[in-house]
Amino acid sequence: MTSLISERIANIRASLPPSVRLIAVSKKVSTELMREAYSAGIRDFGESRIQEATVKQAELQDLPDITWHFIGHLQSNKAKKALELFDWIHSVDNLNIAQRLDTLAQQMGVNPSVCLQVKILSDPQKSGWMTPELLADLQTLNECQHLQIQGLMTIPPLGLKDTEILNVFQRTQELAQEINEQKLSLIKIQHLSMGMSGDYQLAVSAGATMVRLGTIIFGERV
Ligand SMILES: *Cc1c(COP(=O)(O)O)cnc(C)c1O
Numbered sequence: 001m002t003s004l005i006s007e008r009i010a011n012i013r014a015s016l017p018p019s020v021r022l023i024a025v026s027k028k029v030s031t032e033l034m035r036e037a038y039s040a041g042i043r044d045f046g047e048s049r050i051q052e053a054t055v056k057q058a059e060l061q062d063l064p065d066i067t068w069h070f071i072g073h074l075q076s077n078k079a080k081k082a083l084e085l086f087d088w089i090h091s092v093d094n095l096n097i098a099q100r101l102d103t104l105a106q107q108m109g110v111n112p113s114v115c116l117q118v119k120i121l122s123d124p125q126k127s128g129w130m131t132p133e134l135l136a137d138l139q140t141l142n143e144c145q146h147l148q149i150q151g152l153m154t155i156p157p158l159g160l161k162d163t164e165i166l167n168v169f170q171r172t173q174e175l176a177q178e179i180n181e182q183k184l185s186l187i188k189i190q191h192l193s194m195g196m197s198g199d200y201q202l203a204v205s206a207g208a209t210m211v212r213l214g215t216i217i218f219g220e221r222v
Helices: 004-015 031-039 050-059 076-085 095-108 131-141 162-181 200-205
Strands: 021-025 044-047 067-070 088-092 113-119 148-154 191-193 210-213
Touching: 004 021, 004 031, 031 050, 044 050, 050 067, 050 076, 067 076, 076 095, 088 095, 088 148, 095 113, 095 131, 113 131, 131 162, 148 162, 162 191, 162 200, 191 210, 200 210
Parallel strands: 021 044, 021 210, 044 067, 067 088, 088 113, 113 148, 148 191
Antiparallel strands: none
16 A cells, blocks of 8 residues: 555655665654654654654554654753653754763763754754854864764755755765864764755755655645
8 A cells, every 4th residue: 555655755765865864754743644654664753852752652662673863952951861762863952962961871871873963054043053163162072972973963044045055065064074084083973964855955965864854754744
């Protein structure tokens, strides 16, 4: 049986290079539809709220091989829960939360994979490091031994033209290279988490390794 969701996923998958990881962003989507996506081969789900993820993970306990990605703004008081629920945290957006996660990860005996959220252009709507601030914090981040800092995540500001969006993604890729050239002992940026429903093709052309797609898979969120 083919469903609308499985058809959409097949089309998106066919348009992506095989090495790009497709994360289905399932915030505000029912676990029923998430099961359809799972049946269509999705094993990576992105959620942005701890409470919602707690309920859904309990409902989907019979699907053991899901990788869970946290993509929302993380508050310090939810950090422990985030580490219990998620394999990846894409939205580590300041030094304090990174250090808090590192301390908790040590206590809990886990080594979460994380992306550092960056803002290439200033954007009051978004959290994340501006480039100079991130470069200044790198040495301290490199002391977070219990985090696997593997990627950069970015979301372009709303209202940009395609050429400007592409530029944001390209500059994120260049920033990753610049970080890797510093040969830090722990931080190796191998992933670029960038691209949403409206701009993922631009992101892929700029080197995205993980795209986070919601609407284009599940339809408009209500
Ligand atoms: C909601 C969300 C997405 C998915 O957005 P769509 O436009 O529905 O694909 C991706 N990344 C983050 C961080 C989000 O909050």
